[in-house]
Amino acid sequence: MNIIKFLRKPYLAILFSYLILFVSCSQYDSVEINEQNFDYTAFNEFKSQGYIIDINLIKNNKVSLIEKKKAILNQINTELNTDLSFPDKAFELANSDVEEIFEISMKEGWMTQQDVDLTNEFILNIKNDGIDIAISKYEATILELSLSSAKFEEKNIFLNIMKSLNYANPDLFKTELLNESLVANKEPWYKCAAAGVALVAATLSLASCVTVAACGLALVLVYAASNSVAAMCGGDE
Amino acid sequence: MWKPGKKTLFVLMILMAIFGGLTSYWIDWTVFETNKGVLREIQLPIIFLVLSFYFMIPYLKKIKEEKKNNEA
Numbered sequence: 600m601n602i603i604k605f606l607r608k609p610y611l612a613i614l615f616s617y618l619i620l621f622v623s624c625s626q627y628d629s630v631e632i633n634e635q636n637f638d639y640t641a642f643n644e645f646k647s648q649g650y651i652i653d654i655n656l657i658k659n660n661k662v663s664l665i666e667k668k669k670a671i672l673n674q675i676n677t678e679l680n681t682d683l684s685f686p687d688k689a690f691e692l693a694n695s696d697v698e699e700i701f702e703i704s705m706k707e708g709w710m711t712q713q714d715v716d717l718t719n720e721f722i723l724n725i726k727n728d729g730i731d732i733a734i735s736k737y738e739a740t741i742l743e744l745s746l747s748s749a750k751f752e753e754k755n756i757f758l759n760i761m762k763s764l765n766y767a768n769p770d771l772f773k774t775e776l777l778n779e780s781l782v783a784n785k786e787p788w789y790k791c792a793a794a795g796v797a798l799v800a801a802t803l804s805l806a807s808c809v810t811v812a813a814c815g816l817a818l819v820l821v822y823a824a825s826n827s828v829a830a831m832c833g834g835d836e
Numbered sequence: 837m838w839k840p841g842k843k844t845l846f847v848l849m850i851l852m853a854i855f856g857g858l859t860s861y862w863i864d865w866t867v868f869e870t871n872k873g874v875l876r877e878i879q880l881p882i883i884f885l886v887l888s889f890y891f892m893i894p895y896l897k898k899i900k901e902e903k904k905n906n907e908a
Contacts, residue, residue, distance in 0.1 A: 663869055695870075790880070793859050797883045800852060804890050806838040816890065820883060827879050 635751050637738055641759040646766055665690045697722075717741075717754075730765050730772035734758060791832040798824040842902070845895035849888055856884030 668690050676683055688707065692700045701718075704710040710718075717740065724733035741754045765772055801824040805817035840848070859880040867873045 663866060665869075696872075790859075790862060793855055793862075793880055793884075796851075796855055797880060797887070800848065800887050801883065803838065803840075803848070804887060807840055807894070809837075813890070816886070820886060820890070823879060823883050827883060830876050830879070 635742060635745070635748075637741075637755055637758060639759060639762065641756070642762040642766070645759075645763040713744075725772050730761070734761060786831045791828070794824065794827040794831040798828050800824075840891075840894070842895065842898045845891050845898065849891040849895055852884045852888035852891060856881050856888055859884055 672683060672685065688703070689709075692703060695703065701710065701715045705712065705715065717737070720740070721733055721737050724736050728736075737754075737758065741751065746754065798821070801817065801820040805814065805821050808814040808817045863877050863881065867877050
């Protein structure tokens with residue numbers, strides 16, 4: 600009976616209520632800790648350290664694409680004192696177009712369909728709105744998806760890399776440059792001029808042909824030259 | 837029908853050869869790694885090369901005719 604008497608004391612009830620209150624609060628605290636937030640420490644460190652990754656290397660036509668990618672990775676390893684390495688298959692992707700890269704990455708299990716969709720949307724947003732807005736939209740989409748911690752960390756690293764690339768090469772994601780290179784696959788003016796010369800010369804050859812074989816060849820040349828003019832001057836194949 | 841003279845044929849032949857060389861120099865050889873856009877790259881040099889031979893044949897014929905006439 601003494602025990603029951605002890606339990607009926609009001610201070611015990613107050614003590615329990617405080618305990619429940621604190622336990623409840625600590626639960627909410629842990630939820631707040633788990634809330635996903637993008638962390639740009641890596642990007643800020645990249646900025647402060649002044650790492651130099653020279654993307655201009657890509658423009659050198661005499662080096663193969665795989666060699667260019669390897670050289671960039673070497674630069675990164677040298678700058679960051681890391682020993683990152685990729686399988687050769689990943690380097691070979693440098694020769695593929697966007698669709699092929701996604702297809703192979705999905706086959707190899709490097710990317711999921713969701714990753715592909717998110718990346719496609721990101722690329723489209725860069726083209727339409729520029730890199731800064733694209734990053735903001737990407738962040739919002741990722742937060743809405745409530746991904747697992749591991750997946751979220753992947754996306755966080757991805758955005759850190761994008762920001763670092765943009766910081767090191769401000770022209771890399773310029774909307775107008777992207778549109779220029781993606782929309783038109785533009786050829787230099789002198790190739791267009793050369794195609795024009797080829798068409799004129801082919802027309803002359805057609806005008807001067809005597810035999811059936813010569814005229815046939817001249818016709819083929821005019822057709823090929825017209826195609827060439829369309830490809831070199833029109834901007835698309 | 838247009839009948840070009842010996843000099844015209846010679847000039848055309850040389851011009852085509854020069855353009856053929858130039859366009860060969862402009863070829864982006866990296867496309868051969870991917871095999872994409874290869875035709876687009878080699879199209880112009882081939883056209884110029886064929887055109888150069890195309891104008892060379894009547895030019896040589898004219899020279900032969902001239903030689904024959906001179907001998908006669």
